[in-house]
Amino acid sequence: MPVGTQGAVKAVPHEMLEALDAEIILGNTYHLYLRPGHEAIRSMGGLHRFMSWPRALLTDSGGFQVYSLSQLRKVSDDGVQFRSHLDGSSHFFTPEHSIDVQIALGADVIMAFDECTEYPASRGRAEESLRLTMAWAERSLAHFRAHRDEVPWRRQGGSQVPISEPGTARISPDNPSDDHRTQSLFAIVQGGMYRDLRRQCTERLVEMAFDGYAIGGLSVGEPRELTLEVISEVLPLLPRDKPRYVMGVGYPDEIEQYARMGVDMMDCVLPTRAARHALLFTSEGRVNIKNKQYAEDQNPPDPACSCPVCRRYSRAYLRHLMQAGEPLAATLNSIHNLAFYLGIMQRVRNSLEADSQQLTADR
Numbered sequence: 275m276p277v278g279t280q281g282a283v284k285a286v287p288h289e290m291l292e293a294l295d296a297e298i299i300l301g302n303t304y305h306l307y308l309r310p311g312h313e314a315i316r317s318m319g320g321l322h323r324f325m326s327w328p329r330a331l332l333t334d335s336g337g338f339q340v341y342s343l344s345q346l347r348k349v350s351d352d353g354v355q356f357r358s359h360l361d362g363s364s365h366f367f368t369p370e371h372s373i374d375v376q377i378a379l380g381a382d383v384i385m386a387f388d389e390c391t392e393y394p395a396s397r398g399r400a401e402e403s404l405r406l407t408m409a410w411a412e413r414s415l416a417h418f419r420a421h422r423d424e425v426p427w428r429r430q431g432g433s434q435v436p437i438s439e440p441g442t443a444r445i446s447p448d449n450p451s452d453d454h455r456t457q458s459l460f461a462i463v464q465g466g467m468y469r470d471l472r473r474q475c476t477e478r479l480v481e482m483a484f485d486g487y488a489i490g491g492l493s494v495g496e497p498r499e500l501t502l503e504v505i506s507e508v509l510p511l512l513p514r515d516k517p518r519y520v521m522g523v524g525y526p527d528e529i530e531q532y533a534r535m536g537v538d539m540m541d542c543v544l545p546t547r548a549a550r551h552a553l554l555f556t557s558e559g560r561v562n563i564k565n566k567q568y569a570e571d572q573n574p575p576d577p578a579c580s581c582p583v584c585r586r587y588s589r590a591y592l593r594h595l596m597q598a599g600e601p602l603a604a605t606l607n608s609i610h611n612l613a614f615y616l617g618i619m620q621r622v623r624n625s626l627e628a629d630s631q632q633l634t635a636d637r
């Protein structure tokens with residue numbers, strides 16, 4: 275999932291995301307709540323209609339941004355008090371409030387409010403954080419079940435508001451008729467880097483029967499072997515018939531590895547963030563397009579890539595745009611990197627399909 279933090283995948287127009295076959299993008303609840311505000315978005319029919327994105331959307335719970343961006347964070351059993359990174363104003367997020375905000379935004383997939391455990395964390399600290407995450411998951415679920423009909427794209431009484439077409443995510447859990455379509459709520463497994471805590475959290479969340487499950491608290495500075503260890507521990511415990519999502523990963527080889535292990539969804543700012551800093555992911559490895567060696571290189575950024583950027587532009591031109599500070603540099607670099615990432619996932623899907631056809635043929 276390309277990340278559209280503030281209702282936009284940075285520097286990339288929606289038409290291009292559609293052309294690249296991005297089926298779902300992610301928006302950040304924390305950012306959209308602070309600006310332009312969830313009530314403003316609700317009054318305009320929800321995030322799909324506001325940003326004119328008819329395909330699937332996922333919003334996170336705000337927990338991770340509160341953890342990573344806000345100042346003066348104060349956590350209690352009830353929720354988190356924090357100050358906005360924009361203007362220092364004071365806010366209080368509870369699981370119920372996070373769900374209310376996410377219902378107002380109206381994404382297809384929303385996330386339970388969690389507390390992201392930092393790395394490294396002592397066992398005591400990880401246990402305490404886990405206790406909060408599990409209690410908050412239960413409260414998120416109860417509140418969601420009581421208010422799931424209040425999404426902005428449903429009229430009271432159950433009929434659909436036309437124009438946008440949210441709720442069309444292929445990952446909808448049971449795909450009921452239009453009149454009864456609601457959002458899907460995913461839980462987030464925490465537990466730091468402690469395998470038994472991860473296991474305990476997973477088992478408890480699976481009992482609560484969410485629509486899907488995410489593994490959170492990764493990519494917070496831990497070594498890659500630990501990330502892999504946690505995913506390997508949790509993944510087999512999650513129901514196979516529900517989406518399994520690893521949050522905030524990763525490099526191209528990582529996402530391929532995790533997808534082959536059975537992870538269905540991932541999100542990462544890396545392809546777009548790296549692009550804005552001149553780093554291209556290619557079939558020949560990483561290319562820092564600002565390097566002098568590309569000054570007169572007439573080859574496409576990635577000779578094996580058929581994205582609109584590689585079909586049209588040279589390395590020399592992309593380097594020049596970076597050097598000249600042209601905003602087009604960020605756009606073109608981002609389009610290529612997103613195409614590269616989405617291409618990896620497409621290849622994995624194709625090979626899984628071929629494998630399962632082979633299995634059927636062998637039977």
Ligand SMILES: [Zn+2]
Binds near residue numbers: 575581609611613
């Ligand atoms: Zn390309």
